[in-house]
Amino acid sequence: MRSIFRRGLLVSGLGLLAFTSHAQTAKVNKPDSLVLRKIYDEALLRGQSYENLRYLTGQIGGRLSGSSQAEQAVQWGKVTMEKLGLDRVYLQEVMVPHWVRGAKEKAEIKGAKGKGLDMNVCALGGSVGTNGRIKAQVVEVQSWAELAALPDEKVKGKLVFFNRPMNPTFIETGQAYGEAGDQRRNGAIEAAKRGAIGALVRSLSLAHDDFPHTGTMRYDEKVTKIPAAALSTNGADQLSQLLKADPGLTFELEMNCETLPEVKSYNVVGEIKGTKYPNEIIAVGGHLDSWDLAQGAHDDGTGCVQSMEALRLLKAAGLKPERTVRAVLFMNEENGVRGGTKYAELAKSAGEKHLAAMESDGGGFTPRGFNIDAPAPTVKKIQQWQPLFRPYGSTEFKAGHSGTDIEPLKDQTKALIGYDCDDQRYFDIHHTAADTFDKVNRRELELGGASMASLIYLLSKYGL
Amino acid sequence: MRSIFRRGLLVSGLGLLAFTSHAQTAKVNKPDSLVLRKIYDEALLRGQSYENLRYLTGQIGGRLSGSSQAEQAVQWGKVTMEKLGLDRVYLQEVMVPHWVRGAKEKAEIKGAKGKGLDMNVCALGGSVGTNGRIKAQVVEVQSWAELAALPDEKVKGKLVFFNRPMNPTFIETGQAYGEAGDQRRNGAIEAAKRGAIGALVRSLSLAHDDFPHTGTMRYDEKVTKIPAAALSTNGADQLSQLLKADPGLTFELEMNCETLPEVKSYNVVGEIKGTKYPNEIIAVGGHLDSWDLAQGAHDDGTGCVQSMEALRLLKAAGLKPERTVRAVLFMNEENGVRGGTKYAELAKSAGEKHLAAMESDGGGFTPRGFNIDAPAPTVKKIQQWQPLFRPYGSTEFKAGHSGTDIEPLKDQTKALIGYDCDDQRYFDIHHTAADTFDKVNRRELELGGASMASLIYLLSKYGL
Numbered sequence: 067m068r069s070i071f072r073r074g075l076l077v078s079g080l081g082l083l084a085f086t087s088h089a090q091t092a093k094v095n096k097p098d099s100l101v102l103r104k105i106y107d108e109a110l111l112r113g114q115s116y117e118n119l120r121y122l123t124g125q126i127g128g129r130l131s132g133s134s135q136a137e138q139a140v141q142w143g144k145v146t147m148e149k150l151g152l153d154r155v156y157l158q159e160v161m162v163p164h165w166v167r168g169a170k171e172k173a174e175i176k177g178a179k180g181k182g183l184d185m186n187v188c189a190l191g192g193s194v195g196t197n198g199r200i201k202a203q204v205v206e207v208q209s210w211a212e213l214a215a216l217p218d219e220k221v222k223g224k225l226v227f228f229n230r231p232m233n234p235t236f237i238e239t240g241q242a243y244g245e246a247g248d249q250r251r252n253g254a255i256e257a258a259k260r261g262a263i264g265a266l267v268r269s270l271s272l273a274h275d276d277f278p279h280t281g282t283m284r285y286d287e288k289v290t291k292i293p294a295a296a297l298s299t300n301g302a303d304q305l306s307q308l309l310k311a312d313p314g315l316t317f318e319l320e321m322n323c324e325t326l327p328e329v330k331s332y333n334v335v336g337e338i339k340g341t342k343y344p345n346e347i348i349a350v351g352g353h354l355d356s357w358d359l360a361q362g363a364h365d366d367g368t369g370c371v372q373s374m375e376a377l378r379l380l381k382a383a384g385l386k387p388e389r390t391v392r393a394v395l396f397m398n399e400e401n402g403v404r405g406g407t408k409y410a411e412l413a414k415s416a417g418e419k420h421l422a423a424m425e426s427d428g429g430g431f432t433p434r435g436f437n438i439d440a441p442a443p444t445v446k447k448i449q450q451w452q453p454l455f456r457p458y459g460s461t462e463f464k465a466g467h468s469g470t471d472i473e474p475l476k477d478q479t480k481a482l483i484g485y486d487c488d489d490q491r492y493f494d495i496h497h498t499a500a501d502t503f504d505k506v507n508r509r510e511l512e513l514g515g516a517s518m519a520s521l522i523y524l525l526s527k528y529g530l
Numbered sequence: 531m532r533s534i535f536r537r538g539l540l541v542s543g544l545g546l547l548a549f550t551s552h553a554q555t556a557k558v559n560k561p562d563s564l565v566l567r568k569i570y571d572e573a574l575l576r577g578q579s580y581e582n583l584r585y586l587t588g589q590i591g592g593r594l595s596g597s598s599q600a601e602q603a604v605q606w607g608k609v610t611m612e613k614l615g616l617d618r619v620y621l622q623e624v625m626v627p628h629w630v631r632g633a634k635e636k637a638e639i640k641g642a643k644g645k646g647l648d649m650n651v652c653a654l655g656g657s658v659g660t661n662g663r664i665k666a667q668v669v670e671v672q673s674w675a676e677l678a679a680l681p682d683e684k685v686k687g688k689l690v691f692f693n694r695p696m697n698p699t700f701i702e703t704g705q706a707y708g709e710a711g712d713q714r715r716n717g718a719i720e721a722a723k724r725g726a727i728g729a730l731v732r733s734l735s736l737a738h739d740d741f742p743h744t745g746t747m748r749y750d751e752k753v754t755k756i757p758a759a760a761l762s763t764n765g766a767d768q769l770s771q772l773l774k775a776d777p778g779l780t781f782e783l784e785m786n787c788e789t790l791p792e793v794k795s796y797n798v799v800g801e802i803k804g805t806k807y808p809n810e811i812i813a814v815g816g817h818l819d820s821w822d823l824a825q826g827a828h829d830d831g832t833g834c835v836q837s838m839e840a841l842r843l844l845k846a847a848g849l850k851p852e853r854t855v856r857a858v859l860f861m862n863e864e865n866g867v868r869g870g871t872k873y874a875e876l877a878k879s880a881g882e883k884h885l886a887a888m889e890s891d892g893g894g895f896t897p898r899g900f901n902i903d904a905p906a907p908t909v910k911k912i913q914q915w916q917p918l919f920r921p922y923g924s925t926e927f928k929a930g931h932s933g934t935d936i937e938p939l940k941d942q943t944k945a946l947i948g949y950d951c952d953d954q955r956y957f958d959i960h961h962t963a964a965d966t967f968d969k970v971n972r973r974e975l976e977l978g979g980a981s982m983a984s985l986i987y988l989l990s991k992y993g994l
Contacts, residue, residue, distance in 0.1 A: 106699070106701070107699050110698045110699050111698060111699060234574045234575060234973070235570070235571050235574050235575060237570070237921060237922050237923060237977075239973075272973060273972070432896070432952050432954050434923070457701060458701050459701060459898070459926075461925060461926075462923075488896050488952060490896050490971060490973045490974045490977070491971050491973075491974070494971070507954060507955050507958070508737070509698070509703075509736060509954045509955075510954045510955070513701075513954070
C-alpha cells in the first residue's frame with residue numbers, strides 16, 4: 067500500500083507524546099463541530115461498545131425471545147446501564163412468543179437409486195415441526211406466478227421449493243432483502259393453500275456458502291400450517307441442479323421445532339434527564355433479542371451496545387443534554403416486535419412526548435449516515451446538520467426506513483431515524499451461525515456509536 | 531434486522547424471473563448513467579475479480595519481489611489478461627531487489643530471574659540479519675525527541691524500542707499510518723546513529739492483536755546497518771509493561787534475513803486501443819508484488835484483479851473506449867517501486883502521452899470515491915462526474931494522494947487518481963499473515979472494479 071516513503075502526509079513525528087484531536091474544517095457551527103470532535107475522540111480512544119459486545123455475544127450468545135439467554139441479556143443490559151450512572155434505569159414488562167428450534171433438524175435428499183445426500187437446513191422461525199420425518203417430492207418455483215401456474219397434482223403432497231435469489235444488482239442490499247423476503251414470509255401459506263406439505267426456502271443471502279439463514283415466517287389461521295425450512299444458497303443451487311437431473315427425487319425433512327406458551331420478558335430502558343426540556347424525549351435503541359443460531363453480533367448486538375454507548379459518550383464528553391435522552395434495548399424484534407409495540411403503548415398511556423426515535427439495526431459496519439422517516443420539512447432540518455458529519459464520512463442523510471422497533475412510535479414522534487451503515491456484508495451473515503463477534507470491527511462499531519451520539523446531541527440542543 | 535414484514539420497500543414479487551437492473555434517478559447525463567448501470571450490473575452479476583483473486587492468493591500466495599511466487603504471478607497476470615481478448619498484452623522487464631526473510635525469526639525476553647518469554651516478531655523488509663543471536667537491554671521511546679534526549683550510555687549497545695501507536699482519532703486510517711510510519715522507516719538509522727545494535731518497532735496497526743506487521747525500512751549508507759524487527763501491538767504493549775517492572779530485562783533476537791543480488795522481473799501490461807485517440811492513454815493498475823508473510827489479498831491482489839476487471843467490464847458492456855485504456859500490474863511497489871519507475875521511464879522514452887493514471891492500492895473494501903492528484907481545474911472537471919456515482923455510494927471525489935506506482939508518471943499525465951475505499955479495517959491486516967482472501971468481500975471488491983471502470987469510461991469519452 068501507499069508507501070509511507072512517498073506520501074505527502076508525513077509529519078515530523080517530533081514529540082507527539084499524546085494523542086491530539088484533529089479538528090477538520092467545515093462550513094459549520096464551530097462549537098458544534100468541536101463537540102462532535104470530542105464525541106468521536108472519546109469513542110475512538112475509549113469506546114466501550116466493542117468490549118460490551120464481546121461480553122454479550124461471547125458470554126450470553128444467541129438470545130431468542132423466551133430463552134434463558136434472552137433473560138440473561140435483560141439483566142446484562144440493566145446492569146451495564148446502571149454502571150453508566152444514568153438518571154434512571156428500568157425494565158418494561160412485555161409478553162413475548164416462545165418458539166424453540168428443538169434438537170432435531172435434518173434433511174436428506176434421496177435420488178432414484180436411493181442414495182442419500184445430507185443437506186444443511188434450519189427451521190424458519192415460527193415453523194411447526196414435521197411430526198416425525200416427512201418424505202416428499204420437490205417442486206421448484208421462482209415466483210408466486212410460477213406456483214399459481216402449476217396444476218394441482220404437481221403441488222399436492224409435495225414440498226414447494228422457493229428458489230428466487232436475492233437480486234445482486236441492487237446497490238443497497240436491504241432492498242434486495244426486502245424484494246426476496248416474500249418467499250420466506252408467505253411461502254408456507256401459499257404452498258399449503260395448494261396442498262403442499264412443506265416449504266423449502268432459499269436463504270436470503272447474497273453470498274454463496276453453506277449457512278442456512280433463519281428468520282421469521284407466518285401462518286394464516288385459515289390455512290393448514292406446514293413446516294418451513296431454509297436451505298443455504300449453495301444447498302439451494304445444489305438441490306436445483308439435482309432436480310434438473312432427477313425431478314422425482316425425494317426430500318426427507320425432520321424438525322421438532324415448536325411454539326410454547328408465551329413468556330414474560332422486558333425492554334431495558336436507561337435515561338439521562340434533559341436539563342431544559344425533560345419532557346421531550348429522544349429515544350435511541352437496538353433490539354436485545356436475536357435468532358438462536360448464532361451470537362447475534364451484527365443483528366443486533368451492535369445496535370444495543372451503540373445505543374448505550376451513545377448515552378455514555380454524551381456524559382463522557384461533558385454534555386448535559388437539554389432534552390431527555392433514552393436508550394432502549396427492545397425485546398422481540400425478530401419474531402413479534404412485542405417490545406417495540408409495548409414501548410410505544412406505554413409512552414402513549416403515560417402521555418410522553420417523543421421528539422425523535424433512532425434505531426441501529428442494520429449491523430455495526432462503517433457509518434454512512436441516517437435514514438429519516440419524517441415529514442419533508444423535518445427531513446430537511448436534519449439534513450442541515452449533514453456538513454458537521456462530513457469529516458467523519460457520514461454523508462448520507464436521506465428519507466427512508468428507520469427501524470422496526472421504533473415504527474410503532476410513528477404517530478407519537480416528530481422523526482423516526484434509522485442509523486445507516488455500509489450494508490454490503492450484512493446479509494452474508496444475517497440470521498446465521500456466522501453472525502459472530504469476530505465479524506465486527508472495533509473502529510467501525512465505535513464510529514457508529516459516535517455518529518449516533520452526535521446526532522442525538524444536535525437533536526437535544528436544537529429540537530425539531 | 532428491519533423485518534421484511536414491516537418494510538416499505540416490499541414489491542409483489544410476482545413473476546420476477548430474471549434480474550432486471552434498477553436505473554436510479556440523478557441529475558446527470560442520461561446515456562452516461564445508463565452506461566454506468568450496465569457496468570455495475572455486469573460487475574455484480576458476472577464479476578471476475580473475486581475468482582481471480584481467489585486464484586492469485588490461494589494458488590500463488592505471497593509474492594515478494596524476486597521470489598518464485600512473484601514470477602508465477604507475472605505469468606498468471608499475463609495469461610489472465612490474454613484470456614480477456616485485449617488488443618495487446620506484454621511484459622516490461624525490470625530489475626528488482628531480492629530480500630529474503632530466511633528461516634529463523636525468533637525473539638525472547640529474559641527478565642532478572644532468567645525466565646524466558648517468547649515474543650512474535652518479524653523482520654522489517656530490507657533489514658540485515660542478526661548474525662547469530664543478539665542479546666541486549668531495551669530502551670523505549672515514543673518519538674525522535676525522546677531518543678535525542680537520552681544520554682549516550684542509555685542507548686549504546688542497546689535495542690531501541692519505538693513504541694508510538696498509530697493515532698486512532700484520525701478518521702482516515704491512512705493518515706494515522708503516514709504519521710506513525712517514520713518509526714518503521716527511519717528507526718534503524720536513528721538508533722544506529724546513537725550506537726544502538728538493533729531497532730524494535732511497534733507494528734503499524736490500529737488493532738490489538740498478535741500479528742507483527744512487516745513493511746519496508748531503510749538504511750543510510752553512512753550509518754551502521756543494524757537489524758530492525760516489528761513487534762505486534764499486543765507484544766509491544768507487553769514489552770512496555772515488562773520494562774516498567776524490570777528496566778534491565780534482556781531482549782534476545784535472532785533473524786537470518788538477507789539481501790541477495792537483484793533479479794529480473796516484469797510489469798504486466800494489457801491494453802484496449804482507443805477508437806478515436808489511440809495515442810492518449812489511460813492507465814489503471816495495482817501492484818503484483820506483496821509482502822511474503824501472507825497472501826497479499828487486500829495489499830494488493832485486489833488492486834490487480836480490479837484493474838484487469840475494469841478492462842473486462844468495458845468490453846463486456848459493449849463499450850469501445852475512444853482513448854487507449856491500459857491495465858498495469860506493477861512489480862515491486864513494496865520495497866523499491868522499481869516497476870512504477872520503469873513504467874514511467876518507458877512511457878517517456880517511447881513518447882507516450884498519458885491522459886490519466888489510476889491506482890487501486892488501499893484494499894478491496896466498499897468504494898467511497900476517488901482521490902485526485904491534479905491541478906485544481908482538472909480536479910473540478912473530474913468532480914463534475916460525481917453525481918453519476920451517487921447511486922453507487924462513491925461520493926468522495928477529493929484532491930489527494932493517488933498511488934505509489936503511478937506517482938513517477940506525475941509529470942507525464944494530466945491527472946493521477948487513487949481509488950478510494952473504506953479503510954477502517956485495512957491496517958488491521960496490512961503487511962501481516964492475516965491479509966488473506968477470506969478478508970475480502972465479493973460485493974465490496976466487485977463494486978470497486980465497477981467504479982474504476984466507470985470513471986475510466988468517462989475519461990476515455992470526454993478526456994481532460
